[in-house]
Amino acid sequence: MRPLKIIPLSLMILVVISCWKKQDHEITPPAHPDYKLSGTVTYEVNQLPAVGAEVSVAMTELYQGDVVDSAGSYTNESGHYTIGGLFRGRYDIMVKDGLDTLFMSEFGIIKYEDKQYDIVIAPPDTTLES
Numbered sequence: 001m002r003p004l005k006i007i008p009l010s011l012m013i014l015v016v017i018s019c020w021k022k023q024d025h026e027i028t029p030p031a032h033p034d035y036k037l038s039g040t041v042t043y044e045v046n047q048l049p050a051v052g053a054e055v056s057v058a059m060t061e062l063y064q065g066d067v068v069d070s071a072g073s074y075t076n077e078s079g080h081y082t083i084g085g086l087f088r089g090r091y092d093i094m095v096k097d098g099l100d101t102l103f104m105s106e107f108g109i110i111k112y113e114d115k116q117y118d119i120v121i122a123p124p125d126t127t128l129e130s
Contacts, residue, residue, distance in 0.1 A: 032065035035109050038082040039118040041075050041095055049079025050121060054096045057083060060106065061090035088112070095119060 065087025
């Protein structure tokens, strides 16, 4: 018959205490990264930039992160815009010049990277007018 090996009591106490201390650590999940949407807005007719146009986005479906009610920016003299603080999801995008809506569409930030979205504003369809 084999003799029983007895674990010293002090070793068992040390193991229990070291495991117990690990329970005191709070684990916080990493924050979801936010992304930038940027691009240029130009007119199809003359390929000139849309200077001072308002570009705004509204989230329609959240994939990851927090809900973004709306965000926006204005184009610079080159027609360039940048909107930051966006999360992965689907968005409606609108370009306005004053009260006139020049462009409406949707896009998604699917990949884990900033999104480039260039907009070309087509002339209004005059065939619908009578």
